[in-house]
Amino acid sequence: MTGENKFFKYLKIVIGFLVAILFLLPIFILLMDSFKNxxxxxxxxxxxxxxxxxxNYPKAMEKMNFFNSLWNSVWITVVSTALILLFSSMAAWVLVRYKTKISKLMFILFAVALLIPFQCVMLPLMSIMGSKEIFSISFGDATFALNGLNILNPFGLVFTYLGFGCSMAIMLYHGFIKGVPEELEEAAMIDGCSMFKTFWKIVFPLLSPINTTVAILQIMWIWNDYLLPSLVLKEQSWYTLPLQTSKFFSTFTSSWDIATAALILSMLPVVIFYLIAQKKIIKGVVDGAIK
Known part of the structure; x- marks a missing residue:
C-alpha cells in the first residue's frame, strides 16, 4: 500500500469517526440529562x-403508562409493517409480470402518490375516517348518503399506515423483482402451480433482501411517527410511546428531567431491536443494494 493510499484510508477513518460523534453526541447529552433534576x-x-x-425513569414510566404504550407501539408497528410487506410485494409482482395499460397506469399512480405531502390530505382523510356520515343528498323520497369510516382507533391507524406506506414499498419491490428470473415462475406454472402458489413458493423467498430493506424503513417510520397517531388515536389507552412523551411538555412549563428519561425509554426498544438483528439488517441492505 502506497503512502497516498494510506493517507486516504486514515482520512476516511477520521471522517467516519467525526460523523459518528456528530450523530451520537445529541443522544449522549440526552442520556446524561435524563439523570439530572x-x-x-x-x-x-x-x-x-x-x-x-x-x-426520573420510574416517574416517566408511571406517567406515560410505559408498558401499555410499549405494547401499542409494538403491535401497531409489527402489524402495519407485515401488511405493507404482504400487499406491496404482491402488487409489485403483478405490476412487473403482467404489463397492460392498466398496470402501467397503476404504477404511475403509486409513483405520483410519493410526491403528495401528507399535510395536503390530512384534513379530508380525518373527515372520512372520523365521521359516520360525510354528506347526504335527498331526491324526493330517495336519499343518497356518503358514509365515513368512523375508525379513529388503532385499527384505523394500521389501515392508514398501509395506505401511506405501500407506494414507496411498491417502488422498491418493483425495481427488485425485475431482476428475478422469470423462467423460475414459468417452470413452476408448467409443473402445475397456481399464480398464488407461484408467488409464495418461488418469488417471495427470493425477496428476502428487499424485504429486510423495506421492513427497516417502515419500522423506523411507524415507530417514530407522531403526527398520524395524534390525529387518529383519540383515547389515551391507545397512545403509542411518541404520543405519551407529549405529556411532559405544555404551553408554559416543561418537565425536562422526566421528559428526557421518557425520550430515552421511547428510543430504547428500537435500539435493542437493531442490536439484536443488526447482522440480518446489514446483510439485507447490502444484498438489496447489490441486487
Whole structure:
C-alpha cells in the first residue's frame, strides 16, 4: 500500500469517526440529562450529572403508562409493517409480470402518490375516517348518503399506515423483482402451480433482501411517527410511546428531567431491536443494494 493510499484510508477513518460523534453526541447529552433534576438541566445542559438522579425513569414510566404504550407501539408497528410487506410485494409482482395499460397506469399512480405531502390530505382523510356520515343528498323520497369510516382507533391507524406506506414499498419491490428470473415462475406454472402458489413458493423467498430493506424503513417510520397517531388515536389507552412523551411538555412549563428519561425509554426498544438483528439488517441492505 502506497503512502497516498494510506493517507486516504486514515482520512476516511477520521471522517467516519467525526460523523459518528456528530450523530451520537445529541443522544449522549440526552442520556446524561435524563439523570439530572430540572435545575441541573437548566443550569448546565451539557454538564455531567451531579448528583445522578435515578428517580426520573420510574416517574416517566408511571406517567406515560410505559408498558401499555410499549405494547401499542409494538403491535401497531409489527402489524402495519407485515401488511405493507404482504400487499406491496404482491402488487409489485403483478405490476412487473403482467404489463397492460392498466398496470402501467397503476404504477404511475403509486409513483405520483410519493410526491403528495401528507399535510395536503390530512384534513379530508380525518373527515372520512372520523365521521359516520360525510354528506347526504335527498331526491324526493330517495336519499343518497356518503358514509365515513368512523375508525379513529388503532385499527384505523394500521389501515392508514398501509395506505401511506405501500407506494414507496411498491417502488422498491418493483425495481427488485425485475431482476428475478422469470423462467423460475414459468417452470413452476408448467409443473402445475397456481399464480398464488407461484408467488409464495418461488418469488417471495427470493425477496428476502428487499424485504429486510423495506421492513427497516417502515419500522423506523411507524415507530417514530407522531403526527398520524395524534390525529387518529383519540383515547389515551391507545397512545403509542411518541404520543405519551407529549405529556411532559405544555404551553408554559416543561418537565425536562422526566421528559428526557421518557425520550430515552421511547428510543430504547428500537435500539435493542437493531442490536439484536443488526447482522440480518446489514446483510439485507447490502444484498438489496447489490441486487
Amino acid at each position: 430540572q435545575k441541573g438541566i437548566l443550569t448546565d445542559v451539557l454538564g455531567w450529572p451531579n448528583p445522578f438522579i435515578f428517580d
